[in-house]
Structure formats: structure tokens, C-alpha cells
Amino acid sequence: MLKEIExxxxxYPDTRAALLPALYIAQKEFGWLSLDAxxxxxxxxxxxxxxxRGTASFYSMxxxxxxxxxxxxxxxxxxxxxxxxxxxxDLLKDRYGLLPGGTTEDGRFSLVIMECIGAxxxxxxxxxxxxxxENLTEHNIAEILGKYK
Amino acid sequence: MAKTVSLKINGKEVKAAxxxxxxxxxxxxxxHIPNLCYLKGLKGIGACRMCLVEVExxxxxxxxxxxxxxxxxxxxxxxxxLKEMRRFVLDLILSMHPLDCMTCTKAGxxxxxxxxxxxxxxxxxxxxxxxxxxIDEANPFIKRDPDYCxxxxxxxxxxxEQGTNVLDFMGRGVGSKVTTAHDKPLQESACTxxxxxVDACPVNALLEADRWRKGREWEYTKTASACLACGNxxxxxxxxKDNNIAKIxxxxxxxxVEKYICAIxxxxxxxxxxxxxxxxxxxxxxxxxxxxxxxxxxxxxxxKLKSAKVKGIISSAGILNEDASALSKLASDVIKxxxxxxxxxxxxxxxxxxxxxxxxxxxxxxxxxAGLDPSQWQRGLPxxxxxxxxxxxxxxxxxxxxxxxxxxxxxxAVNIIGDEAASLAQLAKSISDKSGKASKDIYALLSGINSxxxxxKAAELFTGAKSPVIFCSPSLFSASRNISILTxxxxxxVPFEANARGVIAAGLERKGTSYQDILSGKTDALYVIGETPxxxxxxxxxxxxxxxYWTDLAKEADLILPSTSYLESSGTIVNYLGKIKKVHKAVPxxxxxxxxxxxxxxxxxxxxxxxxxxxxxxxxxxxxxxxxKVSPFEKQSGLDIDPSEFTKSINKSxxxxxxxxxxxxxxKAAVCQS
Numbered sequence: 137m138l139k140e141i142e143x144x145x146x147x148y149p150d151t152r153a154a155l156l157p158a159l160y161i162a163q164k165e166f167g168w169l170s171l172d173a174x175x176x177x178x179x180x181x182x183x184x185x186x187x188x189r190g191t192a193s194f195y196s197m198x199x200x201x202x203x204x205x206x207x208x209x210x211x212x213x214x215x216x217x218x219x220x221x222x223x224x225x226d227l228l229k230d231r232y233g234l235l236p237g238g239t240t241e242d243g244r245f246s247l248v249i250m251e252c253i254g255a256x257x258x259x260x261x262x263x264x265x266x267x268x269x270e271n272l273t274e275h276n277i278a279e280i281l282g283k284y285k
Numbered sequence: 286m287a288k289t290v291s292l293k294i295n296g297k298e299v300k301a302a303x304x305x306x307x308x309x310x311x312x313x314x315x316x317h318i319p320n321l322c323y324l325k326g327l328k329g330i331g332a333c334r335m336c337l338v339e340v341e342x343x344x345x346x347x348x349x350x351x352x353x354x355x356x357x358x359x360x361x362x363x364x365x366x367l368k369e370m371r372r373f374v375l376d377l378i379l380s381m382h383p384l385d386c387m388t389c390t391k392a393g394x395x396x397x398x399x400x401x402x403x404x405x406x407x408x409x410x411x412x413x414x415x416x417x418x419x420i421d422e423a424n425p426f427i428k429r430d431p432d433y434c435x436x437x438x439x440x441x442x443x444x445x446e447q448g449t450n451v452l453d454f455m456g457r458g459v460g461s462k463v464t465t466a467h468d469k470p471l472q473e474s475a476c477t478x479x480x481x482x483v484d485a486c487p488v489n490a491l492l493e494a495d496r497w498r499k500g501r502e503w504e505y506t507k508t509a510s511a512c513l514a515c516g517n518x519x520x521x522x523x524x525x526k527d528n529n530i531a532k533i534x535x536x537x538x539x540x541x542v543e544k545y546i547c548a549i550x551x552x553x554x555x556x557x558x559x560x561x562x563x564x565x566x567x568x569x570x571x572x573x574x575x576x577x578x579x580x581x582x583x584x585x586x587x588x589k590l591k592s593a594k595v596k597g598i599i600s601s602a603g604i605l606n607e608d609a610s611a612l613s614k615l616a617s618d619v620i621k622x623x624x625x626x627x628x629x630x631x632x633x634x635x636x637x638x639x640x641x642x643x644x645x646x647x648x649x650x651x652x653x654x655a656g657l658d659p660s661q662w663q664r665g666l667p668x669x670x671x672x673x674x675x676x677x678x679x680x681x682x683x684x685x686x687x688x689x690x691x692x693x694x695x696x697x698a699v700n701i702i703g704d705e706a707a708s709l710a711q712l713a714k715s716i717s718d719k720s721g722k723a724s725k726d727i728y729a730l731l732s733g734i735n736s737x738x739x740x741x742k743a744a745e746l747f748t749g750a751k752s753p754v755i756f757c758s759p760s761l762f763s764a765s766r767n768i769s770i771l772t773x774x775x776x777x778x779v780p781f782e783a784n785a786r787g788v789i790a791a792g793l794e795r796k797g798t799s800y801q802d803i804l805s806g807k808t809d810a811l812y813v814i815g816e817t818p819x820x821x822x823x824x825x826x827x828x829x830x831x832x833x834y835w836t837d838l839a840k841e842a843d844l845i846l847p848s849t850s851y852l853e854s855s856g857t858i859v860n861y862l863g864k865i866k867k868v869h870k871a872v873p874x875x876x877x878x879x880x881x882x883x884x885x886x887x888x889x890x891x892x893x894x895x896x897x898x899x900x901x902x903x904x905x906x907x908x909x910x911x912x913x914k915v916s917p918f919e920k921q922s923g924l925d926i927d928p929s930e931f932t933k934s935i936n937k938s939x940x941x942x943x944x945x946x947x948x949x950x951x952x953k954a955a956v957c958q959s
Binding site for chain 1: 445450451452453454455456457461465466467474695
């Protein structure tokens with residue numbers, strides 16, 4: 137991870153500009169940003185910890201609480217909602233015990249309800265990590281999630 | 286002089302400096318634009334939306350703290366619609382601010398209270414929000430109560446600008462909170478407890494920890510003075526109530542980078558009335574020091590100083606100019622000894638103090654720290670460290686030349702780690718190569734010296750600089766002065782005591798035996814003035830110690846004359862920048878203590894003469910200084926002492942006798958970070 141941050145650093149005019157990508161790297165590595173992870177980023181970029189924590193806590197895409205290995209981001213905005221996103225949300229709860237903002241017991245999935253991802257024409261849609269899935273149904277969602285361990 | 290532009294504010298013709306903000310221009314013209322997040326000297330961030338103004342011909346409103354003046358501009362700051370907008374902003378802020386002004390310590394100086402009063406808002410029309418954040422009050426210095434916070438970021442910005450970086454926003458939106466990195470208490474967040482955030486807070490979110498029911502601003506008598514704890518000699522404002530000090534704040538101009546005081550300057554006053562204080566004359570009877578009268582003490586001192594053959598006088602440089610000239614006179618005319626010297630000799634020669642330039646730090650655009658490692662964290666020349674970092678935040682460039690790695694090096698444009706004198710020579714070589722203008726003497730000195738990549742980079746910075754200044758350790762003063770011959774740089778040898786430049790200018794300098802030789806040599810009578818770093822009893826038959834506190838030497842003394850501290854004295858000092866500063870008595874002397882110069886006069890009387898006024902004029906002495914001469918690039922030996930260790934040793938009693946002792950313990954126990 138430190139090597140990756142070093143590489144990223146070289147691409148920016150100053151280390152502060154490299155903070156967001158560095159936080160992404162750390163989050164990818166650990167699944168979430170622990171205190172130690174943020175300290176490591178602060179050290180690697182020679183930035184005050186207050187800066188790192190302040191930035192990490194500002195953006196909703198950074199997770200400051202332990203999270204699962206895979207992040208499901210489900211859209212429930214109007215198009216997705218009309219086409220059954222809420223049913224999918226209930227399904228995740230019933231089948232995986234996964235509540236919005238929560239993590240499965242085995243640490244496999246975390247769920248975040250997100251705002252529109254611009255896939256209204258193919259709703260309902262979700263992101264699993266960085267992969268986009270459209271036209272979700274109660275049937276295909278299980279198959280999709282099966283790919284993520 | 287910067288160019289000026291003309292504009293109209295509320296119909297009034299106003300002139301303002303080009304590049305000024307509307308808020309500053311209006312303030313200058315006597316028109317106050319309400320604001321909560323603006324802090325003079327720092328860049329406006331337009332966060333609070335209180336300073337919105339209308340520009341005629343423009344669309345909508347602009348924040349006056351970020352908008353710049355323009356020729357011919359017509360601005361309105363107080364229209365009905367602006368008032369309505371401000372009311373709305375206040376309404377929102379008040380919906381999450383406690384409405385307990387009747388018991389709030391900040392009542393009377395709270396901006397929010399004032400604006401709510403102006404806008405006639407008794408309470409918010411929105412649903413009341415209450416977060417119930419925990420209060421951070423585990424330390425005895427600063428109390429942090431986020432429920433009062435209005436998220437103006439003044440504290441965040443001063444903390445960042447001075448490089449301490451403790452506070453920041455965490456989270457965002459309504460739920461954001463100003464706190465430390467991981468919401469830890471201050472003592473676990475590398476806080477130095479300088480209290481700059483307390484000075485910046487417009488409300489009751491950051492406050493001195495012990496302020497509760499110690500009076501509110503309107504009950505205080507304010508005294509502007511200077512702090513004498515270390516080499517920086519910062520401006521302070523002392524608030525007193527019923528002749529007791531309630532608090533001390535930084536006294537420098539709001540926009541100046543000198544607006545800073547450290548924890549010792551802010552909180553060390555506890556020691557004035559602590560068990561570390563000496564308030565009555567004392568004499569040694571057998572193995573014990575016993576209280577006595579001034580009359581008795583002075584007659585003993587007079588008799589001993591008269592009869593002694595070998596006598597020495599050593600003094601701290603933390604005494605006022607008036608005290609120093611009186612002491613100089615007392616030594617030459619009454620006690621009649623040449624063996625007098627001050628603590629200045631421990632870190633500087635007299636010439637470096639005399640020949641240092643007078644510097645306007647706020648104008649400096651290039652700063653060199655040569656052989657000097659100021660540190661807010663170690664409290665060694667902390668105000669210099671803070672000021673340099675603030676200048677860098679405001680666009681000045683920094684060059685650090687040090688034999689070891691320094692914390693300031695991290696914010697330097699050029700950080701040269703290596704032999705300091707040699708690095709200065711390389712810098713001179715690069716500068717003279719670049720300009721092609723150097724005297725023969727300099728060329729002779731530079732033969733055989735090769736410039737380096739770093740020295741070339743540093744020389745490049747000199748080319749663009751209008752007002753460069755070199756702060757050096759006194760041991761590198763003559764070497765640094767060579768650079769000033771090549772450039773227009775001002776050079777300051779930075780002392781470790783507040784009035785080193787003053788006592789030397791007042792004529793109190795080494796005349797015969799040096800400080801160390803007086804201390805380590807044999808004397809019949811030794812007269813020690815002030816808080817000196819010496820420990821253990823020197824080889825003397827009789828020791829008189831004139832001090833405010835139970836210093837290590839005082840404990841060994843045969844006679845103690847209690848002197849006032851700087852908070853109880855009046856006079857002047859010359860700080861490291863060459864500024865003459867007034868010191869004003871804020872509280873009456875504790876017990877029977879007297880100011881040094883009074884004791885000198887009384888002692889002269891006891892010795893049968895009258896102490897004549899000294900003819901030395903400090904102001905004049907500051908103006909007359911030797912022209913810079915080319916001298917070898919060498920470091921004077923024997924002057925290498927650590928400013929933070931030195932500051933700690935002269936403030937030992939103050940630290941022990943105040944809440945600073947808590948911090949020492951905390952650091953020792955490794956609970957506190959620094």
C-alpha cells in the first residue's frame with residue numbers, strides 16, 4: 137500500500153492533492169479506514185492527522201467504521217424504487233441479514249443505500265464494489281452476489 | 286506604498302489599498318460589516334455568510350471578506366434585504382446555539398450575542414437542535430465545548446496557519462464538528478496549549494479552562510505589556526480583577542504574524558502566588574533561611590559587598606532596561622567591580638546583540654533560519670517558530686540551514702542539512718556568482734568554495750526577495766552578516782532571553798570576568814540577579830540572590846532579596862526583533878517584593894551613596910551599530926545551547942508553580958503527545 141501511495145504522490149504537485157487517491161488506496165487495502173490506516177496515510181504523505189481525518193470524514197465514500205469485504209451500493213431513487221428496489225432491499229435483509237449501513241456477520245458484504253447512479257433506464261441498479269449491475273430482479277441478484285466471496 | 290483605489294461604501298467616498306478586501310476597506314473607513322468567520326490577517330473563506338454585501342450593477346450578493354475592492358465600485362452593506370439575510374443566518378446559527386447568555390463567560394464579547402442583539406432575535410424560529418457533544422476539559426489549560434461552536438473555523442485556521450494542525454472539521458453539514466484528529470482530548474493530540482484558538486474563538490466554544498466564574502470581560506482591567514519568559518518577548522494583554530490575574534491573551538495586532546503567545550506566557554502567571562514565590566527578604570541563620578526585614582537584609586548585603594575583596598555580579602537578561610542600567614551603574618559606581626556579566630554570555634557575544642538589525646517580520650518575504658531550531662512543541666523560541674510558519678502560510682519563502690534535521694525544515698523551500706558555516710559560505714558563493722557583484726574581500730573568502738544545487742536554489746530565492754531576513758544563532762552572526770553584505774538581508778542574532786538586546790544596549794555587558802568564570806571561580810561575595818540557569822552553590826563566601834522565585838541558587842543563598850516578576854514591574858525591553866516594548870505593572874507586587882531598580886537604589890543607599898541615573902540611552906544605542914564587515918565563514922564556539930532547554934531552566938520555578946507542571950507530568954507519563 138505504501139508503495140502505491142508513493143507512486144500516486146509523484147503524480148501530484150503537492151502531497152495534499154494526493155490525499156483522496158491515497159485514502160482510496162488505504163480503503164481498498166483494508167476495506168475501511170481505521171485509525172491506523174489514516175495514521176499511515178498521514179505519515180506517508182507527511183500531512184497532519186487532523187487533515188486526513190477531516191477529509192476522510194467529509195466524503196461519504198470513505199468508510200470510517202469496519203465494513204465488509206464487498207460493498208453493495210443499492211439505488212432507491214425514483215426509477216429504481218418504482219421498479220422494485222425496495223423489494224431488493226428487503227430481500228437483502230431477509231436473506232443475508234443485511235441492513236442499510238450494516239455488514240453481514242461473516243464480513244462478506246456491506247450495504248449502503250446510495251443516490252441515483254444514472255442507470256434509470258435500466259433500473260433497478262446497484263454497484264458491487266466498482267461493478268455496475270442493471271435490470272436487477274429477485275432472481276438474478278443472488279447469482280450476482282454469488283460471485284463475490 | 287501600494288496603489289490605492291477609490292470606491293463608494295454606503296454612499297461614502299472611500300480610498301483603499303489595491304487588493305484589499307471590501308471588509309477591510311469598510312473597517313478602515315469606520316463601517317463595520319457584520320462577520321463571524323473573518324479573522325484579520327487570514328484569508329477570508331466566506332463561510333458564515335454574515336458579511337454579504339451588494340455591489341451596484343452586480344448580480345446578487347458577495348461576501349465582503351473575499352471580494353476585493355475595485356476602482357469606481359459602489360457597495361452597500363446595510364440594505365433591508367441584506368439585513369434580512371443576516372437575520373436568517375443568525376436564526377439558523379441560533380437554532381443550534383445554547384441560549385444561556387446570562388451565565389455564559391463570553392457574554393459581552395461574544396459576536397453572536399452582539400449580532401443577535403442588533404437583529405433583535407430572542408430565539409430561533411427553527412426547531413432547536415442540541416447535539417450534547419462531550420466537553421473536552423481533562424486538561425487545565427483549554428476547555429473545548431463543541432455545543433457552543435458555530436463552525437466559523439477561526440480556530441481551525443489559526444491552528445493550521447501556525448503549523449500546529451491540531452483542530453479541523455470532522456464530518457460535514459449540520460453534523461460537522463471542530464475537533465482533534467480522532468476526536469481525542471487535546472492532550473492526546475499533540476496540542477501545545479498555546480491557546481491561539483482561545484484568542485480566535487468568537488463564542489464560548491474555546492475558553493481558558495479555569496475561567497468559569499472568574500469574571501467576565503467588562504469586569505476586567507486590561508494592561509498591555511510584554512512577556513519575559515523567553516527570547517521572543519511577545520506582546521500580552523493581562524486581564525485582572527481585584528488585583529488578581531484572571532487571564533493573559535496575546536497582545537499583538539490581529540493581522541500580525543506575531544499574534545501568538547505560548548503556554549508559558551499565557552498560563553505561567555499561576556506561579557506568582559504559588560509556593561515557588563519569594564515574597565519577603567530572607568537571611569541564612571545556621572542551616573536555615575529565615576524571614577527578615579528589608580532594612581536588615583539591605584544592611585547585611587551592603588556590609589558584605591563592601592567588605593568583600595573578590596566580588597562578582599551575575600544577572601539574568603530577563604530584567605527590564607531600567608533595571609539593567611541601574612545595575613550597571615550600581616556595579617561601576619557603588620559596588621565598584623568589573624566582574625559583572627549576564628546570562629547573555631551563555632548564548633551570545635555582546636556585538637551580535639548590538640549589531641542585530643531591527644526587523645519588521647510582517648514585511649519579510651524570505652526568511653532564513655541559520656543554526657536555529659525554534660520549536661513550538663519544545664517551547665524554544667515558540668513565537669518565532671509560529672511567526673515563521675505563518676509567514677510561510679502567507680506566501681513567504683523559508684530557507685533552513687542546520688547541522689541536524691529540524692521540524693521547520695519540512696515547510697522550507699530549501700532545507701540544507703550540513704555544516705552551518707560552510708553552508709552559509711556556499712550560499713554566499715551562489716549569490717555572488719549570480720549577481721557578479723561582490724567585494725574583493727568576499728571573493729577572497731569564497732575562493733575554493735563550491736556552490737551546491739541547494740545553495741543555488743536558495744540564492745535564486747534571494748533574487749526575488751524584497752525584504753529578506755536571516756535569523757541566526759548568535760554563533761553564526763558574523764558569518765550570516767556576510768550574506769547581508771551581498772544582499773539587502775537584515776540579520777538578527779536571536780537571543781534566548783526576552784531582553785538580551787535591551788540589557789546590552791543599556792550598558793549591562795561583560796566588563797571583566799565572564800558569567801561562567803564568575804560562577805565557577807572563587808569569590809568573597811556573589812550577587813545574583815534574576816532567574817539564572819545555574820544550579821548548585823558556587824564557591825563563594827557569601828551569596829546574595831535577588832529573585833522572584835525559589836530558583837536553585839536561591840535555595841543555596843545566604844541572603845535573598847525578593848524582586849517583582851515582570852507582571853508586577855514597569856519599564857521597557859528590546860525584543861529579538863529590535864522593537865522597544867513597554868512593560869506595564871498589571872498587579873501589585875506580591876508581599877514585600879520590589880522591582881530590581883528600587884532594590885539597587887536602596888542597596889546603594891545602604892552602602893552610603895545615592896545611585897545616579899544612568900546616561901545610557903537604549904533608543905540611541907539601538908540606532909548606532911557597527912557597519913557589517915566581511916568576516917570568515919566560521920561558527921563561534923562555546924555558544925551552542927538549546928533554546929528550549931534554556932527556556933525551561935530559567936522558567937523552572939514558573940513551570941513548577943503553575944499548571945504547566947501538569948503538562949510536564951503528562952509528557953513524562955507519555956500520556957500527552959507533543
